[in-house]
Amino acid sequence: MVESAKRSLDYCKQNFGPYPHRHFRILEFPRYEKFALATPGTIPYSENIGFIARVRPDDPEDLDYPYFVTAHEVAHQWWAYQVAGGHAQGMTMLTESLAEYTALMVMEKRYGPQAMKRFLAHELRDYLTGRAAEPKAELPLALNELQMYIHYHKGSLVFYALREYIGEDRVNAALAAFRDEFAYKPPPLPTSRDLVARLREVTPPEYAYLIEDMFETITLYDNKVLEATSEPLADGKHRVRFKVAARKLKADGLGVETEAPLADYIDVGVFAAPGPGDYEVGATLWQERRKFTAGEMELDVVVDGPPHRVGIDARNLLIDRNPKDNTAAL
Structure with a gap:
């Protein structure tokens, strides 16, 4: 928890702006309740999600949630107590979603992309x-009404x-500019539309569609591997042929699609067998981001090591209701 607090403070100061207090402290309270809460300079923190937590690093399904929760609450020193959104649709995207993002960045630098x-x-x-x-009714992220799952x-x-x-530098530049514009300012307070506008400004033209899909609509994918084969070649190389399918859906608030x-643009790749600490797939042997304009795509690639699985959006960056069929064993 101490390490997470230090790394989170450093990350936020470097990327979003100065920390406004001379102290930072975590306050333990008994496990009558199970939550942590950010207040300016202080985090009241239940003992049972931090102080007496037992994280099992050898369990592939276990997560270092004290590390993540601490980073999330530190992030609120910027996203809530420096920039506060107006009481409107999407208000919590400016606090909770940004705190989640910040915690993910801090956690990834500690545990690596496989843990993420x-x-x-x-x-x-x-x-x-x-x-x-x-x-x-479900609402898009930028219009959510205190819906925690969103x-x-x-x-x-x-x-x-x-x-x-689009890259961490672009996202953080947009967030820093958003913070600089609205931190400690009197009303009118910012809304999610102000942040979405900042993100749209830094997004390259080829990825412009992502802003609407991610923030302004409910977009779902049905990506899957249809077939896959491999054959050994000389010098330890392998030829891998596989076919993938992609499908995109828009849903309304009642689930009508x-x-x-x-x-x-969707990632396709070939992966080695998972090693210790890997989750579902091992090291990347080959990966490219391909533009899909039709439902299916056939790929034929040569990789340097023995392949184990192939995949489309194997990291599940896109919201897919059946992520298990995004990869398939060879």
Whole structure:
């Protein structure tokens, strides 16, 4: 928890702006409740999600949640207590989603991208579970109305994916500019539209569609591997042939879906067998981001080592209700 606090403070200061206090402290309270809460300079923190937590690094399904929760609450020293959104649709995207993104960046630098794939698999599951149980209507991320499965779980997925597509420097530059414009300012307070506009400014033209898909609509994918074969070649190389399919859908608040035209960039790759600490797939032997304009694509590549699996969007950057068929064993 101490390490996470230090690294989170450093990350936020370097990327978003100065820390406004002379102290930072974590306050333990008994496990009558199970949460942590950010206040200016201080985090009240339940003992059972931090102080007496037992994280099992040898368990592939376990997560270092004290590290993540601490980073999330540190991030609120910027996203809530420097920039506060107006009481409007999407308000919590400016606090909770940005705190989730910040915590993901800090955690990735500590544990690496394989740990993030495991964490984001949990986030995807919780988002899909939440939308299935929605009692009224699901809203896009930028218009959500205090819907936790959207601003926490979908927010994590969306901001991490945007970072992967356009780069951490661009995302953080937009967030820093947003903070500089609105920190400690009197009303009118910013809304999610102000942040979306900043993100749109830094997004390259080929990825402009992502802003609408991720923030302004409910966009789903059905990506899968259809078939895959490999054969050994000389010098330890292998030839891999595989076919993948991609499908894009738009949903309304009640879950009614319509097919959307494809003009999307999606990662395809070949992966080695997973090693210790890997999640589902091992090291990347070959990966490219291809533009899909038709439903299916055939690929034929030569890799240097023995392949184990192939995949389309193997890291599950896009919201797919059946992520397990995104990869297939050879």
